[in-house]
Amino acid sequence: MALLEVKGLGMRFGGLHANRDISFAVEQGELVGLIGPNGSGKSTLFNCIAGLYTPTSGSVFFLGKDVTGRKSYEMARLGLGRTFQVYVARGDLNVLENVMVGCFLKTSSPSKAKAQAEALLAQMNLTELARDRVANLPVAAQKRVVMASALATKPDLLLLDEVAAGLNLTEIDEMMNLIRWVHRDLKITVMLIEHVMELVMSLSHRVLVLESGKLIAEGDPASIVCKPEVIKAYLGERYVQEHGAEVLEAAACAPPGNGEN
Amino acid sequence: MEALRSAFDFSDFPRTDLCVAGTVAVFLLIFPLLPHSSFAMATMIQFLMFSVYGMGWNTIGGYGGQVDLGKAQYVGIGAYTSAVMMIRWDVPFWVSLPVGMALAVAWSFIIGYPLFRLTGHYFAIATIATSLILKDLFESWSFVGAARGLKIPIKGEMPNFLYLQFRQDAYYYYVILGFFFVGLFYLNWFRKSRIGYQLRCIKDNEEMARSLGIDSHWAKIKAYAVATAFVAAVGSFHACYNFNIEPEDTMSLDLSVLIALMAMLGGAGSLWGPIIGAAVLVPMKNYLGAFFGAKAGLVGLDLIIYASIIMVIAAFEPRGIWGLITRLRQGRGS
Numbered sequence: 001m002a003l004l005e006v007k008g009l010g011m012r013f014g015g016l017h018a019n020r021d022i023s024f025a026v027e028q029g030e031l032v033g034l035i036g037p038n039g040s041g042k043s044t045l046f047n048c049i050a051g052l053y054t055p056t057s058g059s060v061f062f063l064g065k066d067v068t069g070r071k072s073y074e075m076a077r078l079g080l081g082r083t084f085q086v087y088v089a090r091g092d093l094n095v096l097e098n099v100m101v102g103c104f105l106k107t108s109s110p111s112k113a114k115a116q117a118e119a120l121l122a123q124m125n126l127t128e129l130a131r132d133r134v135a136n137l138p139v140a141a142q143k144r145v146v147m148a149s150a151l152a153t154k155p156d157l158l159l160l161d162e163v164a165a166g167l168n169l170t171e172i173d174e175m176m177n178l179i180r181w182v183h184r185d186l187k188i189t190v191m192l193i194e195h196v197m198e199l200v201m202s203l204s205h206r207v208l209v210l211e212s213g214k215l216i217a218e219g220d221p222a223s224i225v226c227k228p229e230v231i232k233a234y235l236g237e238r239y240v241q242e243h244g245a246e247v248l249e250a251a252a253c254a255p256p257g258n259g260e261n
Numbered sequence: 262m263e264a265l266r267s268a269f270d271f272s273d274f275p276r277t278d279l280c281v282a283g284t285v286a287v288f289l290l291i292f293p294l295l296p297h298s299s300f301a302m303a304t305m306i307q308f309l310m311f312s313v314y315g316m317g318w319n320t321i322g323g324y325g326g327q328v329d330l331g332k333a334q335y336v337g338i339g340a341y342t343s344a345v346m347m348i349r350w351d352v353p354f355w356v357s358l359p360v361g362m363a364l365a366v367a368w369s370f371i372i373g374y375p376l377f378r379l380t381g382h383y384f385a386i387a388t389i390a391t392s393l394i395l396k397d398l399f400e401s402w403s404f405v406g407a408a409r410g411l412k413i414p415i416k417g418e419m420p421n422f423l424y425l426q427f428r429q430d431a432y433y434y435y436v437i438l439g440f441f442f443v444g445l446f447y448l449n450w451f452r453k454s455r456i457g458y459q460l461r462c463i464k465d466n467e468e469m470a471r472s473l474g475i476d477s478h479w480a481k482i483k484a485y486a487v488a489t490a491f492v493a494a495v496g497s498f499h500a501c502y503n504f505n506i507e508p509e510d511t512m513s514l515d516l517s518v519l520i521a522l523m524a525m526l527g528g529a530g531s532l533w534g535p536i537i538g539a540a541v542l543v544p545m546k547n548y549l550g551a552f553f554g555a556k557a558g559l560v561g562l563d564l565i566i567y568a569s570i571i572m573v574i575a576a577f578e579p580r581g582i583w584g585l586i587t588r589l590r591q592g593r594g595s
Contacts, residue, residue: 073475
């Protein structure tokens with residue numbers, strides 16, 4: 001049984017088809033990347049899976065259950081954690097309190113939640129920031145905190161929406177180690193949206209490619225960059241017609257990490 | 262057990278706060294023994310009443326960030342329940358108190374369920390509307406005395422602890438002081454409890470809160486019910502203290518705004534905020550009202566002052582006086 005199964009999912013906003021007829025499955029223990037140009041419907045797909053939107057067609061199965069149209073808090077209770085591309089903190093919660101809120105999903109005791117949150121922050125090297133307000137942190141730290149809160153709910157599947165956006169090279173490296181740790185040591189299945197190809201290509205077992213709301217390719221990271229439809233999606237049709245051979249050659253020759261950018 | 266310990270645990274506040282709080286607590290306990298005018302006593306009782314109103318408002322309005330401008334309807338439900346039960350069926354205050362709270366909470370669920378589909382200004386406006394509708398209903402409902410209201414008759418000998426009828430205000434003072442401390446300890450538990458953190462997370466970012474498994478709609482309704490219970494309890498007390506209630510003084514928009522204003526002025530979302538707000542505004546309201554209203558005939562002046570305060574808070578420090586204190590401290594610390 002797949003952990004997550006999406007069948008013929010479509011999402012329409014008025015006349016705009018943000019997702020159309022998307023089907024794929026994620027197995028327990030996988031680390032799946034989701035890429036595609038801006039506006040290709042990646043975040044919409046995440047939001048449909050995580051219950052922020054109700055898909056206009058198709059269905060979502062999580063742990064074998066049909067969860068189409070479940071609300072986001074219900075999905076969290078079923079074991080789905082997620083981060084947001086843009087996170088705005090309006091209130092005054094500090095880092096520790098933010099992570100405690102995640103812990104409160106599984107316990108109602110404040111002292112237990114605090115102990116769990118402190119342990120998690122220590123594991124993620126965030127102890128020093130525990131008393132800082134989330135809104136005052138630099139981007140890299142903020143992304144880690146949001147991830148820590150999601151992890152505090154002890155999810156089976158973690159959806160990461162552009163956790164490396166806006167980070168510098170060192171920070172991307174740290175983020176990669178963090179995702180590896182989540183996947184390998186916490187044994188959490190991960191699905192991530194990312195534009196930083198280095199991260200997607202070196203972490204993912206499998207990559208899904210979206211373009212204009214459609215799933216146009218699926219495969220392991222090395223082979224995906226050679227697919228003409230993927231290159232076309234990123235570089236445009238005319239470019240491929242003119243430079244198709246060179247691009248393919250370059251992609252095939254280069255090690256997986258440098259396929260893009 | 263953990264909850265009880267948490268309610269009495271103030272250890273996360275700096276020592277200066279606790280010293281000030283302790284001094285204030287002692288002052289409140291011995292105030293009736295000090296020489297005072299009856300006007301000062303009435304002001305102190307009002308201060309305590311508005312502190313408890315503000316504490317209630319703080320759960321949903323402060324920690325939850327949902328600006329509620331309709332609390333007076335629950336004051337009314339509490340006050341009318343106690344008055345009606347006392348007048349018609351001779352029921353003691355201590356029985357009608359929980360009944361009034363329960364009725365108010367039930368009404369808050371009915372109101373809260375659709376209202377919390379709204380957010381921000383729309384929510385605030387809708388709370389005003391429901392409160393005014395209820396006031397209109399009470400004004401034309403003869404069972405509760407319509408617009409003339411109700412007058413509670415004297416029940417036998419005073420002091421009467423069962424019906425809360427006293428000749429000396431000091432008795433009322435200690436009753437409401439009891440409410441005040443119960444409210445304070447409850448709120449001290451609340452802010453560190455699961456629901457307290459969940460509400461603060463909702464205020465922070467509702468979408469994020471929901472992704473962490475919080476049913477934000479239900480959490481708000483629960484906090485609204487807690488706020489309502491506080492307010493209704495003081496409403497019941499208000500009926501006994503005044504002997505005389507009418508829709509205009511228990512359910513008016515003025516009262517709703519004052520409740521929210523005191524909490525916001527003191528500091529919404531902090532434990533001491535509503536108390537500070539009430540300590541500033543109640544004496545100001547009473548003494549300025551007496552001074553200007555009687556001597557100069559400037560009846561609307563207090564309203565002008567409230568409006569100015571709202572503007573100043575909104576423009577300079579949304580976290581109120583407590584926010585100002587916090588900012589000064591942080592400035593000195595760094």
